[in-house]
Amino acid sequence: MKEVYNRILSVVGNVITVRAEGVSYEELAEVTTSRTKTLAQVIKIDNDIVSLQVFAGSKGVSTHDEVRFLGHPMQVAYSENLLGRIFDGSGQPRDKGPALTENMVEIAGPSVNPAKRIIPNRMIRTNIPMIDVFNSLVVSQKLPIFSVSGEPYNELLARIALQAEVDMIILGGIGLKFDEYMYFRDELEKGGALNRSVFFVHTASDPVVEGLMVPDLSLAIAEHFALDGKDVLVLLTDMTNFADALKEIAITMEQVPSNRGYPGDLYSQLAARYEKAVDFEDAGSITILAVTTMPGDDVTHPIPDNTGYITEGQFYLRNGRIEPFGSLSRLKQQVNNKTRKDHRAIMDGMIQLYAQYLETEEKRAMGFRMSDWDKKLLKYGKLFEARMMNLKVNISLEEALDNGWAILAECFMPEETAFRTDLVKEFWPKAEEKEDDQKEEDAKKEESEET
Amino acid sequence: MSEKILGEITSINGNMISVRFKGNIVQNEVGYVILGDERLKSEVIKIKDDLAFMQVYELTKGIKIGDPVEFTHEMLSVQLGPGVLSRVYDGLQNPLNALAEKYGFFLPRGVVLDAVDLEKRWTFSPSVKKGDVVYRGMSLGSVPEGIFDHKIMVPFNFYDEYTVESIVQNGDYKVTDEVAVLTDSRGEKHSVIMLFEWPVKVPIDAYTQKLIPREPMSTRVRIVDTFFPVNKGGTYCIPGPFGAGKTVLQQLTSRYADVDIVIIAACGERAGEVVETLREFPKLEDPRTGKTLMERTVIICNTSSMPVAAREASVYTAATIGEYYRQMGLDVLILADSTSRWAQAMREVSGRLEEIPGEEAFPAYLESRIAEFYERAGYVELPDGTFGSLTIGGTVSPAGGNFEEPVTQATLKVVGAFHGLSRARSDARRYPAIDPLDSWSKYKGIIPAEKVEEAHDVLRRGNEVHQMMMVVGEEGTSLDDFVVYLKSEFLDSVYLQQDGFDPVDASCSSERQLYVFEKIHNILMDTYTFSSKEEARKFFNVLRQLVIDWNYIPMEKDEFKTQEKEIENHLKKVRTKKSAA
Ligand SMILES: Nc1ncnc2c1ncn2[C@@H]1O[C@H](COP(=O)(O)OP(=O)(O)OP(=O)(O)O)[C@@H](O)[C@H]1O
């Protein structure tokens, strides 16, 4: 049995120190205060001075509180019994069910050997054109929704989760508001997915540090299910709260901040979590969809910035729509060559034209006269926003592609769109009269030019 | 060697430990934390009194105060010899496939496997005879390794002059078999095997002299080869915000670059990106040799969730292996993605050592480390009079996509070419998103510089017109200016942009670039008279369409010529009009 220490040397932020021996790095301890029992983790050892971060926060910790080392790092129970259950940020039941103590497994385990990963190749269909056509989601992808607070990101997350054909859903809530947490529960229940879901929920009213464990708990469970052959979807919302908790600890530990107060290892910390997304050779997979709210709507803020460098793209949610710019799926090319042969061309071509539309829109707003070409672009932009970008649109990929050609044909002549001729021949909607008219006109023009 | 020095851990902070030792130790030597069966590789990075500060190349979970550390007196080294090619290693040269076979899905902690197969037999042919005089880096013979003659050289740490005492006959040998005995100037004999070790942080300098790079290295990316070329033995960097296309550009280069060997250093980036390479290269044919691409590739893979200290080492591991193959007279290319992750690894270590931080908390020695790394590239003359080259291309991932940050700035000071990716271009799907107005190269390319300069000038003027149009509108722009703008847009869409995922367009040979550029250049230099902007736009729209279609046709097909005719015909329309006017 481990020794109990009851002399806390210092309390700074949410970090306490004790004098102890035989403690190992990242070991877990239980701190018993007059109010409650809480877990703490060893984050630094200097000779016999051990620093621990206290999950429930240091509020109310007294210098003579009891610290008992548990002899192991953070663990979580792994079994089928997890399904349908709701836990808090330290893995304790938040629902009325019993605590699970059997088959404890390590969290934040080692990396997957890259040689045991396979190239992701299964598309997740969401019936949202801005995703399916322009930025296809793929099994084992790690992808955050970038957004300012107030946008319907949790709705989007829930919609994709229910649409995706996965075996299980794990929700990791970090700093989640109570009504958001209830929303997820209700949606998954309505969608009949609750009994294949596990929740690790840290709410906004819980101690900040407790949220730090949520991604690791969620992903450790996901990893075990995936090794058992399951396709697991992990939802992490909101990772900005996670990063802010990291920052708080770093400042307490007097680490030199690198950028706007965030620690220099923010990238590695976030990557350690996101890189758990995987498609295993001969086993299941983990897909991670996260939410990263952008402080001040600034994508260059260290949190979205570091996240963007780690994840395999992002969906940029703004004004209730997934923006074509800034949004990206880096795995789309693994799947969009197997859908329909016009998929890639529509994907790139329509965005290029939309970029031109935005420029024209800017010119229009400044009061410039609109040329014929500008007018075409304006029409195009409006149609694109209404029939593709609107999140209410709920159609299959194929319908969306057809939609795309229809929009193009309504606005442009084929050669104005820079699409490859072979695709134009096959997919451009046939509107005989219109084409003939144009040919006649061209012929006339050439005649008059000749003379 | 003296007896083993042991130490005892006195503090643990992340991947940094301090160790109390007795006796003598060496800066940068390797030590092992002994944790039961696990031996955690670590490196001494600071010594103060009786304390050694060491970075641990593995997760430090579970380490205790008082745990023993065994010092080795050896600096962090890699194994060099036949069998390194086609391998996939972690940052410390652990072979990942062998680890997967032995340990399954996850990377085990504290195990070290041999970097090359010790059992395999190689067919050795000697190239020296008894009595010959040899120096370090000179060839004693060779074995075939894939498509290359792998030279078995006098180990680089043999600093004397040697006489060949004996050399084995033609035959099959293991890498650990003795192939030669050399006698040094004092008459002492040294046994030579095919395998030897070299410390990664020490550049291999067994060449006669370093020369200025002068031969273009074709990447088959038009904007690179034509506008911002790289030379064999040169250095270049690709900074860009996330998602702008750094990795895709490097992946394309790893396939098509006209070099003998490519070393991919996946440094602190996504594992998934390496998986693409390591799963596909064994299946893809190298057009130059007809063999698979894997046969000319080495992958050093220390992705973002793998231990940070090993990430710091990984670029040096890549450089050392690159220098080794260069020493055989080969052209080697290192693609490091991303050097910013390496710099961040230095920053993490520096922070834990509580060094005085510089800008954005990077250590003060950041600049010199970056310079030293790129300095390992070079075009060199070897002892046998042949030449070899090591080219280094590194991506940079600047915080916030802002190039005014320490890593980008330090890199720009030392490299020979700068391929800056712009967010605006990648947002508009103008790939590869290399900004043609910002980027530069000091190297000579395949196309005469004046012509490139003229084309570049069209881009610059077109951009000016574009900027102006944003202020005064299209109607406030003269027709002549408007045509300049259309020309620059045309050049951008049909030449600068390139479809990286189309089998034909993705790889544009030098021959094709010379041919197509000539045509494009003529179009740009021609003067046109249009009656209206609409007419001009229409003309260039059709022209653009024709040339884009042309880009997708293989050069050796008949359709290539037919399409060229069509382009000519379209051009004739305005030319005849011109003479009529
Ligand atoms: N040449 C290209 N052709 C077509 N698409 C491209 C090209 N380059 C990049 N892309 C698209 O952009 C995505 C991101 O590219 P890439 O992964 O190379 O970015 P990156 O600059 O390496 O980003 P990070 O810094 O986050 O690693 C790709 O997945 C692809 O969809």
Ligand SMILES: [Mg+2]
């Ligand atoms: Mg990249």
